[in-house]
Amino acid sequence: MKSASVSALLAGLGLAGSGLAAVLPQVSPLPDPNSLPAAADMTPKLPSLADRGLDVSVTYPEGSVSGVTLLGIESFRGIPFAQPPVGNLRLKPPVRTNTTSATINGQGIGPSCPQMYLSSGSGNEILQLVGDFIDIPLFQTVTGASEDCLTLNVQRPAGTTASSNLPVLFWIFGGGFEFGTNAYYDGISLLTQGIDIGEPFIFVAINYRTGGFGFLGGKEIKADGSSNLGLLDQRLALEWVADNIAAFGGDPTKVTIWGESAGSISVFDQMALYGGNITYKGKPLFRGGIMDSGSVVPAEPVDGVKAQAVYDAVVAAGGCTGNADTLACLRALPYETFLNAANSVPGIFSYNSLALSYLPRPDGTVLTDSPHILALNGQYAAVPFILGDQEDEGTLFAVLLDGLSTTEKIVDYLSEYYFFGATTAQLTAFVNTYSTNIADGSPFRTGIFNELWPGFKRVAAILGDMTFTLARRAFLEISSLTNPSVPSWSYLGSYDYGFPILGTFHATDILQTFYGILPNYASGALQTYYINFVTTGDPNQGAAVKMTWPQWSENQQLMQFFSGSASLLDDNFRNSSYQYLIDNIDIFLI
Numbered sequence: 001m002k003s004a005s006v007s008a009l010l011a012g013l014g015l016a017g018s019g020l021a022a023v024l025p026q027v028s029p030l031p032d033p034n035s036l037p038a039a040a041d042m043t044p045k046l047p048s049l050a051d052r053g054l055d056v057s058v059t060y061p062e063g064s065v066s067g068v069t070l071l072g073i074e075s076f077r078g079i080p081f082a083q084p085p086v087g088n089l090r091l092k093p094p095v096r097t098n099t100t101s102a103t104i105n106g107q108g109i110g111p112s113c114p115q116m117y118l119s120s121g122s123g124n125e126i127l128q129l130v131g132d133f134i135d136i137p138l139f140q141t142v143t144g145a146s147e148d149c150l151t152l153n154v155q156r157p158a159g160t161t162a163s164s165n166l167p168v169l170f171w172i173f174g175g176g177f178e179f180g181t182n183a184y185y186d187g188i189s190l191l192t193q194g195i196d197i198g199e200p201f202i203f204v205a206i207n208y209r210t211g212g213f214g215f216l217g218g219k220e221i222k223a224d225g226s227s228n229l230g231l232l233d234q235r236l237a238l239e240w241v242a243d244n245i246a247a248f249g250g251d252p253t254k255v256t257i258w259g260e261s262a263g264s265i266s267v268f269d270q271m272a273l274y275g276g277n278i279t280y281k282g283k284p285l286f287r288g289g290i291m292d293s294g295s296v297v298p299a300e301p302v303d304g305v306k307a308q309a310v311y312d313a314v315v316a317a318g319g320c321t322g323n324a325d326t327l328a329c330l331r332a333l334p335y336e337t338f339l340n341a342a343n344s345v346p347g348i349f350s351y352n353s354l355a356l357s358y359l360p361r362p363d364g365t366v367l368t369d370s371p372h373i374l375a376l377n378g379q380y381a382a383v384p385f386i387l388g389d390q391e392d393e394g395t396l397f398a399v400l401l402d403g404l405s406t407t408e409k410i411v412d413y414l415s416e417y418y419f420f421g422a423t424t425a426q427l428t429a430f431v432n433t434y435s436t437n438i439a440d441g442s443p444f445r446t447g448i449f450n451e452l453w454p455g456f457k458r459v460a461a462i463l464g465d466m467t468f469t470l471a472r473r474a475f476l477e478i479s480s481l482t483n484p485s486v487p488s489w490s491y492l493g494s495y496d497y498g499f500p501i502l503g504t505f506h507a508t509d510i511l512q513t514f515y516g517i518l519p520n521y522a523s524g525a526l527q528t529y530y531i532n533f534v535t536t537g538d539p540n541q542g543a544a545v546k547m548t549w550p551q552w553s554e555n556q557q558l559m560q561f562f563s564g565s566a567s568l569l570d571d572n573f574r575n576s577s578y579q580y581l582i583d584n585i586d587i588f589l590i
Contacts, residue, residue: 315329
């Protein structure tokens with residue numbers, strides 16, 4: 001794992017077992033001259049607790065479901081949208097549920113899909129670093145997982161009826177395409193904010209297959225027509241919404257899809273599936289997208305070298321090597337055996353880091369080409385979108401990579417784990433666009449501080465940019481050229497500036513934007529912008545906002561959110577690195 005020195009460093013820094021130890025100066029942003037009002041002005045006011053626990057039910061075209069009312073929100077959980085993907089349906093595209101007259105008990109928490117292990121060995125160092133952020137779903141251990149997991153949750157304001165015709169927000173969780181569950185994403189905070197600002201809506205959170213259950217590649221998978229199953233799960237859930245959400249009071253013509261991390265990448269993939277065809281029964285499945293930390297990820301084919309190596313490793317770990325039909329063997333394995341085999345390959349919190357074992361890959365049918373090719377060719381659904389990142393996306397993923405202290409070592413790492421088609425000269429040229437000066441690295445704007453190991457801040461900057469921050473700018477630029485009339489907005493989250501070692505790291509937006517539980521400006525402002533977008537298609541229209549968020553194409557500016565203010569930022573930072581990425585995009589295939 002090449003991280004033997006991390007524990008010693010943590011102990012030396014006073015961080016062993018103490019995530020928020022004040023071992024480094026914590027610098028707050030200087031007040032902006034255009035600073036915005038304090039968070040208290042926009043903090044959601046929760047309804048009275050008097051109506052908690054009331055039973056409620058809905059009959060919809062495919063069945064009926066019972067739910068509960070809590071804090072003025074009605075919740076219906078664990079609604080199946082596909083047949084259980086077990087037995088012969090394991091590693092197969094999802095199949096629609098059969099209409100049933102039985103009432104589903106939607107009052108509890110539905111099962112989660114099988115998970116990859118969070119981490120092994122030195123992964124504990126990451127948990128120590130995140131400290132008080134440990135409640136972010138990314139770091140939670142999922143219990144009660146089952147293959148029978150293709151369910152969704154519907155939440156709505158109490159009193160909503162079938163004639164309410166409310167807009168719909170469709171949530172896709174993140175987790176590196178390896179883990180995650182809708183059980184950790186309750187929409188009550190968002191829904192109460194919507195009620196509070198006079199813009200009620202319906203919230204839908206789905207499960208989809210991850211890891212080897214949802215994104216196994218290989219030539220055998222491609223020949224079977226069973227690639228990108230997690231994306232197909234998401235698409236089938238969208239079709240379920242189109243067919244059934246009206247009964248819950250939602251308007252199927254006003255669906256916005258939203259995701260974070262792998263969920264954010266999935267939002268673009270849903271825009272690009274089947275060459276950009278999002279039509280179902282003659283109507284589009286969604287009208288807008290919100291992407292938090294992820295968009296276009298150039299990828300090698302589903303039957304390419306990387307995906308085949310993962311497939312072969314899973315086959316070997318499952319004891320299926322030598323079988324005439326290895327895929328049939330995997331399908332027939334006991335659940336625990338297949339789970340362990342699928343999890344035998346490196347996970348995201350390992351030395352492989354963002355060189356993921358499982359991710360969406362072009363297969364010629366579902367994803368007809370690499371996502372970057374689809375974007376460049378305009379083969380995606382051109383809907384309005386919001387796309388943004390955290391300021392320090394790469395720090396979390398660089399923690400375990402100690403030893404990459406020189407340009408040569410970074411190049412060797414990228415060549416061995418990430419970009420097989422790139423030459424040493426090409427990768428060297430790219431890495432050299434990043435300064436060796438500690439002060440220039442990530443977490444950004446922190447001077448000489450936060451250098452966890454020699455080269456950490458430089459590697460963190462590279463990983464964050466190539467996967468998230470500069471990839472974001474690339475899609476915004478491509479979109480503005482291929483579809484100039486389609487509006488887009490972009491942001492940079494800097495609300496955790498000063499957090500030791502990691503800064504405003506990947507997934508911290510979950511606390512701010514999704515849960516809204518931190519009492520600061522960023523939480524309330526972001527939720528209001530997002531709810532406006534869900535309701536009107538424009539983050540500035542609807543409930544009042546304190547600052548106009550300009551479309552990115554106007555002056556290529558980001559909205560930069562701090563904990564107590566926001567300001568506009570020119571989207572031209574680290575431009576030499578960006579230009580190299582965009583000019584050589586074909587070599588950066590994961």
